[in-house]
Amino acid sequence: MPEAPMNSTMLETRDVARFFDVSRPLIQRALSGEGRRMLRAVDGVSFAIPKGTTLSLVGESGCGKSTVARLVVGLYGPTRGEVMFDGRPLKEARADPTQRQRMQMIFQDPYASLNPRWRVRDIIAEPIRAFGLLSETAQIEARVGELLTQVGLSPLDGQKFPHEFSGGQRQRISIARALSSNPDFLVCDEPTSALDVSVQAQILNLMKDLQKQLGLTYLFISHNLAVVRQVSDRVGVMYLGRLVEVAPAETLFTTPRHPYTRALMDAIPDLEMTGRQRIPVGGEVPSPISPPSGCPFHPRCPLANDRCKAERPDLVVARGTPQTEVACHAVEEGRDGGPQRQEAVAAG
Ligand code: SF4
DSSP states (O other): OOOOOOOOEEEEEEEEEEEEEOOOOHHHHHHHTOOOOEEEEEEEEEEEEETTOEEEEEOSTTSSHHHHHHHHTTSSOOSEEEEEETTEEHHHHHTSHHHHTTEEEEOSOHHHHSOTTSOHHHHHHHHHHHTTSOOSHHHHHHHHHHHHHHTTOOGGGGGSOGGGSOHHHHHHHHHHHHHTTOOSEEEEESTTTTSOHHHHHHHHHHHHHHHHHHTOEEEEEESOHHHHHHHOSEEEEEETTEEEEEEEHHHHHHSOOSHHHHHHHHTSOOTTOOOOOOOOOOSOOOOTTSOOSSSTTGGGOTTOOHHHHHOOOOOEEETTEEEEEEOOHHHHHTOSOSOOOOOOOOOO
8 A cells, every 4th residue: 555645744824813802891891882802813824834944933022923832732722724733633633642742832931831849850751751651760760861961951950940940951951841752843932032142042052953853843933033043944924913924034034025024124233334224114013902904014114005004915925035925015016126135133
């Protein structure tokens, strides 16, 4: 019998949306005549992550990137759309422990996600026991020691409690725990944003080394463009619950196309004083409870016109940069000035 073809996509989201009901209690609404209020945290996001690669999602706080992270590991169910894990619907995969152990999440604050009353060895051993991967105590101890070594700690550190470690070391412990169920897909939600820049670089290097050694696939969530540039194969820029641009990392950083992506790049200091031309973008991110009509970026966009106010742009291949997908009428109409090279983003 011919073998089933290998699925080369680890994770795919198809028009995924997640709304939260933020209405006031029914009685208050009845008295005031107010309707239901829905917060559209994620509103129609589609992407695919090939195995062994990293897709990063960037955007300002409240753009929906962390909600996407929770949707793809099943912590939230989608209001609309579908998440596929290695070719199977996520719901089905989550119900199967042999599939569930393949996906793990690393959170921003390692101290909050590590039980302060447990010794590190028990924290790391918990998924091994929960998934029944090993049963003999000696085997579990040996595996925990191996994992601690793999993340740059000593097997003796297993005796200690989380508070005895620095922030960077605690994040190493979180990574060891995430790896203990032998996952091949990791969702990393701002894993280094609570750390100093030098420690941040060490953790990112560790994550990249582990990806090479173990063939891991990452969905990486960050607001920090320098971090994203360091770890990503592809980058998706989110604005008000939608993807506005998706491109290979280098392409995105050298030739950003969407006015919002350009604005994010422009927010980075011009340390080399190249005097590059910037697109001014003012204003605040609008509320996802009542997003603007048409293109949600139009109230802040210097290129907005009447079409932008009325018609929502789809994510399509960008003129001039065929590896980029962008949701912008100005790019589609060729009135954005075309691809313009931008100098490197300063690390920091
Ligand atoms: Fe600006 Fe219009 Fe493009 Fe939206 S669609 S980013 S408003 S030019």
